[in-house]
Amino acid sequence: MDEFQSSEETAFVVDDITTIIKDTVETTIGSSAYQQNRINQWTSSVVETSLNQLSKLGKPFKYIVTCIILQKNGAGLHTASSCFWDNTMDGSCTVRWENKTTYCIVSVFGLAV
């Protein structure tokens, strides 16, 4: 029982983090249309709020949150990540979100301390 508890507290739980990120993006952008003059605030707000929520989880991890916001106009976008880390303890998750005018892609990387 002890081992199970301690591994849960120190594991990178993708589902929890996905939920946190989805809520953050929904709250920040929601149904707003793409606006060039607000986009800066949106990206900053998404990463800062996400990071705040993640650090509140109190797990022994360093976090990196990246956010890409893209206007929907037919342009192609491809992203890739490669990581050199500890496979047993570190993890990542990517959340893709969209509304009528905007795509938002948020990636969270968690590295065990």
Place this chain on the structure above:
Amino acid sequence: MEEFSGEEGSFNSEEASNSVKECIQSIIGEESYRQDTVNQWTAKIVEQALTLLVKQTKSYKYIVNCAVMQKSGAGLHTANSCYWDTVTDGSCTVKWENRTMYCVVSVFAVALTP
């Protein structure tokens, strides 16, 4: 000069930035955006960049992120936020473009606790 001697314990973002620029140039330097090959390009860029960084043999965990976007007038914004040890960890972002596409590569280096 003092900052230079502190290399051992901190991330050298200039060196990483140069390595990444060369990497991008060699893979997509002369190419035009093509939907069927862009997948391979992003994969190659992150793998090569990671290999170059690891060869620097410093005790870091690395994350390399690459975004390639077609130039068609769309607006694109990216942001990063990091919760880490500001003394030993670091990052650098390289923005590159040619006639038909933009490429943004971010490198994050997190120190391995010995």
